Amino acid sequence: xxxxxxxxxxxxxxxxxxxxPADVERFSAQLSSIVDHFAALAAxxxxxxxxxxxPLPLSNVMRADTVAPSLPQATVLANAPEQEDGFFRVRAVxx
Amino acid sequence: xxxKANMDEFAMGSSTEHSAFGPTHNPWDTSLVPGGSSGGSAAxxxxxxxxxxxxxxxxxxxxxxxxxxxxxxxxxxxxxxxRFGIIAFGSSLDQVGPLAxxxxxxxxxxxxxxxxxxxxxxxxxxxxxxLRHYLHRDISGLRIGIPTEYTQGMExxxxxxxxxxxxxxxxxxxxxxxxxxxPSSEHALAVYYIIAPSEASANLARYDGVKYGFSDRTGAxxxxxxxxxxxxxxxxxVKRRIMLGTYALSAGxxxxxxxxxxxxxxxxNAEFEEAFKKCDIILTPTTPGPAFPLGAKLNxxxxxxxxxxxxLPASVAGLPAISVPSGLTPEGLPIGLQLIGNFNDEGRIIxxxxxxxxxxxxxxxxxxx
Amino acid sequence: MTAIATDFETVIGLEVHCQLLTQSKMFxxxxxxxxxxxxNTHVCPVCLGMPGTLPxxxxxxxxxxxxxxxxxxxxxxxxxxxxxxNYHYPDLMKGYQISQFDLPVCLGGYxxxxxxxxxxxxxxxxxHMEEDTARLLHRTDAATGEGYSLVDxxxxxxxxxxxxxxxxxxxxxxxxEYLVRLRQILRYxxxxxxNMEEGNFRCDANISLRPRGQAEFGSKVExxxxxxxxxxxxxxxxxxxxxxxxxxxGGTIPQETRGWVDDSAIxxxxxxxxxxxxxxxxxxPDLPPLRLARMxxxxxxxxxPELPAARDARLRALGLNEHExxxxxxxxxxxxxxxxxxEAIALGPERSPKLAANWLLGEVSxxxxxxxxxxxxxxxxxxxLAELIRMSEDGQITAAVAKDVFEKxxxxxxxxxxxxxxxxxxxxxxxxxxxxxxxxVIAANQRAxxxxxxxxxxxxxxxMGQVMRETRGRANPQTVTSILKxxxxxx
Numbered sequence: 001x002x003x004x005x006x007x008x009x010x011x012x013x014x015x016x017x018x019x020x021p022a023d024v025e026r027f028s029a030q031l032s033s034i035v036d037h038f039a040a041l042a043a044x045x046x047x048x049x050x051x052x053x054x055p056l057p058l059s060n061v062m063r064a065d066t067v068a069p070s071l072p073q074a075t076v077l078a079n080a081p082e083q084e085d086g087f088f089r090v091r092a093v094x095x
Numbered sequence: 096x097x098x099k100a101n102m103d104e105f106a107m108g109s110s111t112e113h114s115a116f117g118p119t120h121n122p123w124d125t126s127l128v129p130g131g132s133s134g135g136s137a138a139x140x141x142x143x144x145x146x147x148x149x150x151x152x153x154x155x156x157x158x159x160x161x162x163x164x165x166x167x168x169x170x171x172x173x174x175x176x177x178r179f180g181i182i183a184f185g186s187s188l189d190q191v192g193p194l195a196x197x198x199x200x201x202x203x204x205x206x207x208x209x210x211x212x213x214x215x216x217x218x219x220x221x222x223x224x225x226l227r228h229y230l231h232r233d234i235s236g237l238r239i240g241i242p243t244e245y246t247q248g249m250e251x252x253x254x255x256x257x258x259x260x261x262x263x264x265x266x267x268x269x270x271x272x273x274x275x276x277x278p279s280s281e282h283a284l285a286v287y288y289i290i291a292p293s294e295a296s297a298n299l300a301r302y303d304g305v306k307y308g309f310s311d312r313t314g315a316x317x318x319x320x321x322x323x324x325x326x327x328x329x330x331x332x333v334k335r336r337i338m339l340g341t342y343a344l345s346a347g348x349x350x351x352x353x354x355x356x357x358x359x360x361x362x363x364n365a366e367f368e369e370a371f372k373k374c375d376i377i378l379t380p381t382t383p384g385p386a387f388p389l390g391a392k393l394n395x396x397x398x399x400x401x402x403x404x405x406x407l408p409a410s411v412a413g414l415p416a417i418s419v420p421s422g423l424t425p426e427g428l429p430i431g432l433q434l435i436g437n438f439n440d441e442g443r444i445i446x447x448x449x450x451x452x453x454x455x456x457x458x459x460x461x462x463x464x
Numbered sequence: 465m466t467a468i469a470t471d472f473e474t475v476i477g478l479e480v481h482c483q484l485l486t487q488s489k490m491f492x493x494x495x496x497x498x499x500x501x502x503x504n505t506h507v508c509p510v511c512l513g514m515p516g517t518l519p520x521x522x523x524x525x526x527x528x529x530x531x532x533x534x535x536x537x538x539x540x541x542x543x544x545x546x547x548x549x550n551y552h553y554p555d556l557m558k559g560y561q562i563s564q565f566d567l568p569v570c571l572g573g574y575x576x577x578x579x580x581x582x583x584x585x586x587x588x589x590x591x592h593m594e595e596d597t598a599r600l601l602h603r604t605d606a607a608t609g610e611g612y613s614l615v616d617x618x619x620x621x622x623x624x625x626x627x628x629x630x631x632x633x634x635x636x637x638x639x640x641e642y643l644v645r646l647r648q649i650l651r652y653x654x655x656x657x658x659n660m661e662e663g664n665f666r667c668d669a670n671i672s673l674r675p676r677g678q679a680e681f682g683s684k685v686e687x688x689x690x691x692x693x694x695x696x697x698x699x700x701x702x703x704x705x706x707x708x709x710x711x712x713x714g715g716t717i718p719q720e721t722r723g724w725v726d727d728s729a730i731x732x733x734x735x736x737x738x739x740x741x742x743x744x745x746x747x748x749p750d751l752p753p754l755r756l757a758r759m760x761x762x763x764x765x766x767x768x769p770e771l772p773a774a775r776d777a778r779l780r781a782l783g784l785n786e787h788e789x790x791x792x793x794x795x796x797x798x799x800x801x802x803x804x805x806x807e808a809i810a811l812g813p814e815r816s817p818k819l820a821a822n823w824l825l826g827e828v829s830x831x832x833x834x835x836x837x838x839x840x841x842x843x844x845x846x847x848x849l850a851e852l853i854r855m856s857e858d859g860q861i862t863a864a865v866a867k868d869v870f871e872k873x874x875x876x877x878x879x880x881x882x883x884x885x886x887x888x889x890x891x892x893x894x895x896x897x898x899x900x901x902x903x904x905v906i907a908a909n910q911r912a913x914x915x916x917x918x919x920x921x922x923x924x925x926x927x928m929g930q931v932m933r934e935t936r937g938r939a940n941p942q943t944v945t946s947i948l949k950x951x952x953x954x955x
Contacts, residue, residue: 003342014742015296015341016303016552017334018322031339034397038285042351044359051357052364053545053747054217055173055187055413059755061216065486065524068493068508076504076512076617081310086503087614090305090554091317093600182515186749215518216751294749297548300559301513305615317613321552344550344744353746 003032097145100135104330105299106151106184108132109159109402110392113332118389121164123428123462127386130160130402136194137164141429143461147204148194153185154287155381155406157192158418162381162431165420165460167201167448168194170406172439173413174219176205177212183298185291186217188410197458198419198449202226205441221439229446235268237447240275240374245405250384256422256430257380263454264378275370275377279362283408286363288400289343289356290411296340302328335396364412371437376447379405381418381431409435419448420457472711473676474704476639476669477631478696480646481624482656483596483664484528489621490595491519491562498618499662511621513557518750521546525623526569526754528655529593530764532625533570535653535771536588540761544569546593546748551741554613555598557620565745568592569754575629575649576773577641586642587630596622625656631670631681636700643667643693648772652796660692667696672717673707682707683717687731690724699724703731775799782806782817791825797839798824801846808850811857819853827870843874852880864937865889893940895947898931901939902947905930916952924948 008028012019019027073086082089103113111119111134119134121127122142129138133150137160140148150157152170161168169192176191183189193204209223241261249257265271304310304324311323329337343352370377382402392399409416414435421432432451436444452458489496492510510517533540547565570591577584598620604611627646633639647665650658658665667690672682687703690696702724707717722731770778772793779789779802793799806820828849832842844852852873856866861884872883884890892898905927906913915923924945931944 007342008338011338011341011345014345014550014744015300015337016318016321016325017329017337018319018326027335027338030335030396031342034288034339034400035342037397038289038352041282041285041289041355041359044279044282044355044362046355046358046362049358049361051354051747052360053187053357053749054752055364056217056219056752058174058217058220058752061752062521062523062526063213063493065488065522066493067488067495070494070506070508071512073502073504076507079307081304081307081312084614087601087616088306088504088554090613090615091312091315091320092602092611093317093554093613179518180516183518183750214520216520217518217749293746297550297558297560297744297746300550300552301515301557303552303554303559305554306512306557306617307514317554341744344746346742346744349744349746 003028003035098139100133100139100148102135102150103132103156103332105182105295105333106132106153106156106189107295107332107336109155109399110387110389111135111138111160112389112393113330115330120389121386123165124386124426126388127428128163128389130163130382130386132156132160133168133194134160134164137161137166137168140164140166140194140196141461146195147200149191149204149208150194151181151184152190152192152406152410153188153291154410155403157194158381158406158416158431158433159402161194161418162420162433163386163429165423165429165431165457165462166194166196167198167417167419167452168192168431169201169205169417169441169444170410170415171205171209171223171441172219172415174217175209175223175415175439175441177210177215177218179212179214183294185294186298187294188287188291188413196461198417198445198452199227199230201417202230202445202449209441219439223439224442226441226445229442230449231453232446232450233268234264234447234450237264237267237269237376237443238374239264239269239271240370240377241271241273242275242277242280242370242377242379243273244277244280245379245408248383248401248404249380252424253380253382253384253430256424257432260421260432260451260455261378263451267450267454272374275374277363277366277370277408279359279366280408282359283363283411284400284404286356286359286411287403287407288339289352290360292336292340293343293353293356294340296337296344299329299333299337304328332396360411363408367408367412367414367435367437375436375440375443377435379433379435380421381405381433385424385426385428385430405433409433414438415441415444417444417448419452419455420460421455422457471676472673472708473678474634474636474700475631475672475674475681476633476636476700477671478629478633478639478642479668479670480627480629480643481596481666481668482627482650482658484525484623484625485654485656486522486524486528486623488522490522490525490593490623491621494621496622498622501618503614503616503618506618507620511557512617513559513620519562519748521751521754522623525593526756527764528623529569529591529625530756530761531653531768532627532650532655533573533591534761534765534768535649536570536573536575536591536627538570538573538588538591540756541567541569541571541754542758543567543753543755545753546751547745548748549594550744553597554615555600555620557598557617561594561597562748562751563594563626564592567753569756575642575645577638577645579635579638579641584632584634584638586632586638589628589630591625591627594624594626596620596624631672636697636704639669639700640693640697643696645772648794652769652772669696669700671700671703671707673704673711682711683719685717685719685731686721688721688723688734691726695724695726698729699731702729706731769796770799772799779817782813784817784821788821788825792821795839801828801839801842804846805850805853808847809853810850811854815857819857823849823853827867831870831874843877844870848873848879855880855884859891859893859940860884861889861891862937862940865891868937889936889938891940892935892938893943895943898935898939898943898947899951901931901934902927902944902951905934906948906951913952924952 110128111131136148573588674682
């Protein structure tokens with residue numbers, strides 16, 4: 001099943017990964033080949049079969065509503081690529 | 096703690112060649128890969144640099160390098176070891192486990208790290224029994240099942256070693272059933288390579304250069320920055336899997352891929368459940384072949400994925416599985432034997448693996464580095 | 465304003481996001497009380513989305529959303545789960561939001577609203593649980609003039625409840641009333657402050673027009689950026705007009721998102737956040753599903769307070785009029801005070817509710833307004849106030865004195881009986897005592913007496929006033945009137 005260059009660009013856009021034209025061509029070929037191998041799945045009869053989202057049959061795993069200390073501001077920002085006045089800084093985000 | 100080991104980036108790989116730090120070499124033959132993604136850990140153990148190492152296993156990333164490096168590698172039942180603290184890759188598949196030179200050491204390390212963690216909501220609330228109680232025990236009467244689907248595609252040396260191992264179990268008094276069939280396991284590779292990348296595509300979305308980590312700020316806009324950060328910050332295999340996962344989850348493809356994979360996963364699990372009514376341990380080779388040359392499979396991603404065909408089904412099912420050394424190829428390269436157990440049955444796996452190890456006499460064999 | 469062509473019907477649906485009153489965040493133990501705090505001081509590795517972290521569900525949030533669903537007549541799902549909603553944005557720490565997609569906690573409820581004398585039942589499609597994002601601020605670099613953005617992660621992970629209505633509303637006024645009623649219920653059941661100005665209650669609207677009688681919906685426009693109930697109303701009025709004009713002139717309405725610009729009172733088309741909003745929802749692998757037990761849900765239902773509608777009906781049945789009932793039941797605190805007060809007054813079912821209503825809407829409201837206080841800050845207990853009311857009703861003090869005692873009670877904390885005794889404010893109604901005072905006043909006010917005897921009834925008021933002054937307001941007015949009349953007819 002072929003994954004076209006346009007589809008690769010669309011997927012890369014959703015994943016916010018910049019691609020060069022060479023990247024697009026390479027990934028298009030590789031992803032198409034990989035996905036081809038998945039074709040056999042379509043033939044498997046899964047009528048009435050529930051999907052598995054979790055390997056263990058757990059449910060209702062919750063915690064009590066208690067407060068624990070937060071990190072100091074300096075720690076939160078310790079790895080910040082750019083910061084200002086206690087905030088993380090990024091280029092303008094247009095609403 | 097002795098140090099940090101090399102691995103495939105974000106645990107995505109079967110050869111430890113996808114590392115920003117360069118590849119790790121197999122101590123048994125340094126022109127070969129050690130396996131992956133926990134190749135650094137496996138190599139360190141078999142090179143004698145340390146006694147014990149931790150690895151992560153999502154599709155076989157502890158077991159496969161253990162086999163290629165002649166170690167014991169144990170992937171516990173999903174939920175045995177807390178995932179809080181490990182960088183998430185395939186959330187419904189990831190587990191942490193030990194790599195060691197022998198079964199006793201692996202059992203000892205797993206005893207230390209297993210246990211419920213309230214910070215991990217998928218953590219198994221049932222405590223694991225002390226695994227060292229299962230060492231030095233008799234296994235006569237144990238029912239061993241060998242699935243017919245898993246014995247395709249083995250290289251001759253692996254087949255010979257596998258048959259030899261079966262003989263050892265028979266001599267130890269086990270019953271061997273070679274007629275076990277797990278037909279859906281053939282789809283485990285497709286199921287895994289849809290589910291794991293899908294979950295990974297979301298787990299790796301946080302690396303956007305805003306809060307931490309590598310950040311490319313050369314572009315003029317915020318989106319430029321984010322897209323370049325991720326393009327330059329991630330290696331080739333990682334980007335490939337993120338895109339594969341994004342594709343499998345995207346509108347129009349979700350039903351055919353992700354949802355379908357989760358349904359086939361249910362079938363795979365159900366077959367294992369049935370199988371474990373008839374046998375106690377499922378036996379397979381760990382890998383189709385021994386360690387391969389560095390660079391040999393880098394240009395064919397799918398060929399790389401095929402390394403994991405025997406380890407993937409247990410991962411998909413969340414079952415515990417161990418790889419123990421079973422022999423050497425004529426060229427002197429390690430071959431691994433995989434024992435798969437039922438949910439939470441680590442005890443029986445250790446019991447069986449230890450008995451085999453004692454009978455086989457390959458414990459603690461190290462290469463001359 | 466041009467009238468809308470009569471052949472269009474307006475269809476409105478509302479989506480409300482509401483922050484919950486838990487102590488800690490949805491998936492971690494950071495405090496949610498970040499208002500006024502310095503940026504990035506209510507953050508931990510989990511809500512910052514650091515590698516290796518995992519979410520754990522806050523049990524109280526699930527209790528609150530269940531409570532909300534029950535108060536809105538929803539079914540509480542016996543099986544529900546969390547899903548990942550995937551998109552990139554600098555305010556989204558993990559690059560996905562943990563939310564609920566196809567199996568939310570609450571489904572299929574309704575909220576009845578009353579507008580202009582008619583009732584509309586607005587369906588509630590669903591109520592689901594999710595986590596809030598971080599907050600973005602925008603600044604301009606003084607040197608370069610270039611804009612840039614700042615991220616404060618304090619809000620990230622706050623429990624957020626999304627309430628989605630069916631497109632059942634037909635006018636902007638109905639939309640406004642829906643929000644008023646919804647807010648009231650959320651406050652009644654104690655799950656949220658539900659305050660738009662504080663940012664813990666946010667509303668997006670969907671509006672479309674269709675020819676009246678047509679079953680199909682018209683093209684839907686989403687409106688965002690409305691920061692008050694008035695803004696929601698005005699934005700819908702504007703949009704309704706705009707769409708009608710476009711349709712009437714033969715145009716079509718593109719399905720889009722528009723932002724309300726309050727200053728100019730218009731909506732403008734917005735470039736959407738995600739061009740093709742493909743959120744790629746999939747079940748959250750880090751969180752096992754919720755299987756909420758019947759018993760657990762029933763316990764929550766049993767613990768629900770009496771809700772506004774039921775309470776209003778009960779008060780009307782007790783004899784209160786529409787305005788009284790509505791005003792009293794507006795807040796749960798006030799309504800519960802009313803119940804305690806009526807019970808404590810204990811002068812029978814005919815009189816007690818009315819008395820309680822009068823005092824609550826009268827003196828108590830006045831005091832609260834003067835002191836800019838809420839009912840929970842009011843210093844008189846229901847029992848204490850009831851004692852005062854009973855004293856006034858059975859004649860121990862006059863109505864005028866009662867108001868005075870009320871003030872003193874609020875100021876000093878002393879009870880009514882003590883204040884009355886200490887200040888000697890007990891009502892004088894004894895015939896002998898009042899007769900003596902009346903005669904004294906009559907003797908001293910010949911002119912008024914003459915006026916009265918010549919038929920000027922009003923002169924009696926002047927004499928009354930004098931008697932009241934003599935008794936420092938403690939005389940029973942009715943008794944004084946009848947004594948004066950009696951004395952004045954004596955030759």
